[in-house]
Amino acid sequence: MSAAPVTRRRFLEGVFSAGAFVLCAGALPRGAWAELVNPALPLADTAFHPSVWLGIEPDGTVLIVAARSEMGTGIRTALPRVVADELEADWQRVRIVQAIGDEKYGSQDTDGSHSIRSFFEVMRWAGGTARTMLTQAAAARWGVPVEQCEARLHAVHRRASTAAGGDPALGYGELAAAAARLPLPPRESVRLKPRSQWRYIGHDAPAYDLEAICTGQAGYGMDARVPDMLFAAVAHPPVLGGTVAGYDATAARAVAGVRQVVELPPFHFPAGMQPLGGVAVIADNTWAAFEGRRKLQIRWDDGPNAGYDSAAYRQQLEATARRPGKVARNNGDALAELAAGGQIVTADYYAPHLAHASMEPPVALVDVRADRAEAWVPTQDPQGAQAAIAAAIGLPKDKVICHVPLLGGAFGRKSMHDFAVEAALLSRAAARPVKVVWSREDDIKFDYYHSVAAMHFEAKLGGDGLPTAWLARTVFPPIGSTFNDATEYGGSGELGMGFTDLPFAIPNVRVENGPAHGHLRIGWLRSVANIYHAFGVESFADELAHRAGRDPLEYLLALLGPDRIVDPALLSVDYKPRPNAGNNPYPIDIARYRRVVELAAERAGWGKFKPGNGRGIGIAVHRSFLTYVASVVQVHLDENGLVRIDRVDTALDAGTVVNPINVRAQFEGAAVFGASLALYGEITAKNGAVEQANFDTYPVCRIQQAPAAVHVHIVASDAPPAGVGEPGVPPFAPALCNAVFAATGRRIRALPLVHAGLA
Amino acid sequence: MLRIKVNGRDYSFNGDPNMPLLWYLRDELRLTGTKFGCGAALCGACTVHQDGRPIRSCVASMARVAGSEIVTIEGLANGELHPVQRAWIAENVPQCGYCQAGQIMQAVALLRAHPRPSDAQIEEAMSGNICRCGTYQRIRAAIKAAAQGGAQ
Ligand code: FES
Ligand code: FES
Numbered sequence: 001m002s003a004a005p006v007t008r009r010r011f012l013e014g015v016f017s018a019g020a021f022v023l024c025a026g027a028l029p030r031g032a033w034a035e036l037v038n039p040a041l042p043l044a045d046t047a048f049h050p051s052v053w054l055g056i057e058p059d060g061t062v063l064i065v066a067a068r069s070e071m072g073t074g075i076r077t078a079l080p081r082v083v084a085d086e087l088e089a090d091w092q093r094v095r096i097v098q099a100i101g102d103e104k105y106g107s108q109d110t111d112g113s114h115s116i117r118s119f120f121e122v123m124r125w126a127g128g129t130a131r132t133m134l135t136q137a138a139a140a141r142w143g144v145p146v147e148q149c150e151a152r153l154h155a156v157h158r159r160a161s162t163a164a165g166g167d168p169a170l171g172y173g174e175l176a177a178a179a180a181r182l183p184l185p186p187r188e189s190v191r192l193k194p195r196s197q198w199r200y201i202g203h204d205a206p207a208y209d210l211e212a213i214c215t216g217q218a219g220y221g222m223d224a225r226v227p228d229m230l231f232a233a234v235a236h237p238p239v240l241g242g243t244v245a246g247y248d249a250t251a252a253r254a255v256a257g258v259r260q261v262v263e264l265p266p267f268h269f270p271a272g273m274q275p276l277g278g279v280a281v282i283a284d285n286t287w288a289a290f291e292g293r294r295k296l297q298i299r300w301d302d303g304p305n306a307g308y309d310s311a312a313y314r315q316q317l318e319a320t321a322r323r324p325g326k327v328a329r330n331n332g333d334a335l336a337e338l339a340a341g342g343q344i345v346t347a348d349y350y351a352p353h354l355a356h357a358s359m360e361p362p363v364a365l366v367d368v369r370a371d372r373a374e375a376w377v378p379t380q381d382p383q384g385a386q387a388a389i390a391a392a393i394g395l396p397k398d399k400v401i402c403h404v405p406l407l408g409g410a411f412g413r414k415s416m417h418d419f420a421v422e423a424a425l426l427s428r429a430a431a432r433p434v435k436v437v438w439s440r441e442d443d444i445k446f447d448y449y450h451s452v453a454a455m456h457f458e459a460k461l462g463g464d465g466l467p468t469a470w471l472a473r474t475v476f477p478p479i480g481s482t483f484n485d486a487t488e489y490g491g492s493g494e495l496g497m498g499f500t501d502l503p504f505a506i507p508n509v510r511v512e513n514g515p516a517h518g519h520l521r522i523g524w525l526r527s528v529a530n531i532y533h534a535f536g537v538e539s540f541a542d543e544l545a546h547r548a549g550r551d552p553l554e555y556l557l558a559l560l561g562p563d564r565i566v567d568p569a570l571l572s573v574d575y576k577p578r579p580n581a582g583n584n585p586y587p588i589d590i591a592r593y594r595r596v597v598e599l600a601a602e603r604a605g606w607g608k609f610k611p612g613n614g615r616g617i618g619i620a621v622h623r624s625f626l627t628y629v630a631s632v633v634q635v636h637l638d639e640n641g642l643v644r645i646d647r648v649d650t651a652l653d654a655g656t657v658v659n660p661i662n663v664r665a666q667f668e669g670a671a672v673f674g675a676s677l678a679l680y681g682e683i684t685a686k687n688g689a690v691e692q693a694n695f696d697t698y699p700v701c702r703i704q705q706a707p708a709a710v711h712v713h714i715v716a717s718d719a720p721p722a723g724v725g726e727p728g729v730p731p732f733a734p735a736l737c738n739a740v741f742a743a744t745g746r747r748i749r750a751l752p753l754v755h756a757g758l759a
Numbered sequence: 760m761l762r763i764k765v766n767g768r769d770y771s772f773n774g775d776p777n778m779p780l781l782w783y784l785r786d787e788l789r790l791t792g793t794k795f796g797c798g799a800a801l802c803g804a805c806t807v808h809q810d811g812r813p814i815r816s817c818v819a820s821m822a823r824v825a826g827s828e829i830v831t832i833e834g835l836a837n838g839e840l841h842p843v844q845r846a847w848i849a850e851n852v853p854q855c856g857y858c859q860a861g862q863i864m865q866a867v868a869l870l871r872a873h874p875r876p877s878d879a880q881i882e883e884a885m886s887g888n889i890c891r892c893g894t895y896q897r898i899r900a901a902i903k904a905a906a907q908g909g910a911q
Contacts, residue, residue, distance in 0.1 A: 703890075
């Protein structure tokens, strides 16, 4: 990690040598850029600036900028592979450079499983434009029409020149200087490669950092180091909104290596991304900071959340879910249909708060100077961190440089900037670079938690056992409550994650949302509201199958109904299709649902499985982040009556996939993530304070508890790329619980399974 | 003054003898391959070898490890990659990678004790190492591949 302060210019100069050919994002016409970066964002959010996407050194080394954060999803490899493919670069000669936070890259907020979806075409154009310019440079050198030249694997070849003597090919390095002097070609002259000629997209590649990781050389946020830096730990108020009433730091200051004790500014609602306040200990090393913090004597004023109690809160949420709520979707007249009587099935579901618990706890190193600051933050959102640090210190944003080391996992936690701002405030106080290190206890106790949710379902079954009416209510403290205390209803984003986007062919559907007041910071966790909604919806669907006396697989397919594009008008009220829905490349396509269900079931051997004797099989399907995923889970109960997950078959349709081996790994990991939350995951609060602290009280799957085998089946597809990092999570818990029902006859309506004595 | 050997080099240490080895390695020697995950012997991210045996460096005080020989992930490859590292690469194990130094050090120790480990031995040896990204099935496969290739 560089020691010298880096200015924006020097960041680029340090990357490319003089004489390198550097392709700016200016190579992409503004319109194309704005439209491709993120079709959901207005133009103003994707302001266009010339910037650097890739460059070619005179020695032929191709440098590709990775602007999205690497937290284990493989994006730092995947997007550069897209550039390299269109560039016809030799992957062995590609070096990846991680971008600093800078709005010229468009949104860098690495969340929502949209990096490939939003940047796939941008990266193709960047690579294709550079290839075109190199080809033009070669044509000029040879004095032949450009049509006679062809770029192939790091060189431009002259067609039919093999027999002609002279140079059959010019390497990219040799062409770099000449290409750099060419004007950017108009978009019409850039021809992207047809799918059949992709050499990297759709082909397996190991992660760029694989060997560095396995040898301990990879640089994570936790590993950031600059000269003269100090280390800090913060004693946070145990209750959200609490403040320091007084403290005695005598014993803390007496710890060898402790330099300074600093009270952080008090917290004010709404939480947003501000630090929590408290008292920090700054020391010569991490251990001294932790020891000093342990010796602080602090009296806290717990503030307005001191009464928050998870058990009482659960009853409140469940009561709200049994009352009518705000209508979020309404087709036909579900209320009248239910009121008319018949075979009515009712069930209540509950899923608790969860913590992210990425293996690397939050950590940030910031060096604040009088007129600038430089930060090394394992952040999902470097521009956000840059802005938050700038605002906290009172610097213009462009005076803050935010580097992005590798993230040791994130799962949504590291989209938040509280820990980065802490480091900035403490660096200013110490007049030295300061690295704030959160302990695991800090991480678990002061997370932006996945929301707790209560759901209520009612369905009426017709003569064929299929529902004629579906009433579903969801109640959860929304993410919006983190940013506005008055927010008690879920946003359309949260409701659209598995609740209002219900794909089932049911004539009367009513979806409601009840109010809930938040008492913890609520944030985004890998697949967000899809987790509890899929658990409720897909478990209830399985209940209906059993009530109807039908096979759950066959029933699920019947619920989905005939192949069709779901009419966006059905998703009425609060679920507005995007203005461009007319040519929406991602419609809700029942055929794609059906295909993943059939594939997962077939590969799992659904029809051949013999339940009984404590063995069971379960299925669930869910579409999130535009990807269709079906999970089939097989379980048995061990001699202690605990659930063992023998096999998982996950079928997915994510459209075009860039790196299949990585996609498989993401879905293998999602099954383990899903197993962790289903078996053990629960955060509770008492007297306002979170009760869990480390992996003993907040367990996650260990090797012997994780699914013994996860088989991932990718549907081959030419559709535009969709999400990969998150969509594997939602169907897992309901598929597992449906398997548990098949094995035991016990319907799990509240997570985690540990409370049912099954984990 | 305490003496300690790390990756074949001798060091002396004058600081707090209660400081866990983890922070000495990371903050003093700048060997940051060994990771902090829990600080409480619950996750295995900080696993190193003390005289050939795996220990959790986050709870091993400098006083306790004084006089011993420590090997970290940085010291595992001896000119060329250790067979376990090669197996990890071949099986494409890491996702975020943060836990993997600890996993590899634990697996190397396992294979030293049991060159052909059974599934139960793998589970027992690896159960202290959490991978939040969920790479367990690839860890299992890599250990088996390394055993086949004679990781010792
Ligand atoms: S950091 Fe030592 S076991 Fe977790
Ligand atoms: S690879 Fe991320 S925690 Fe193991």
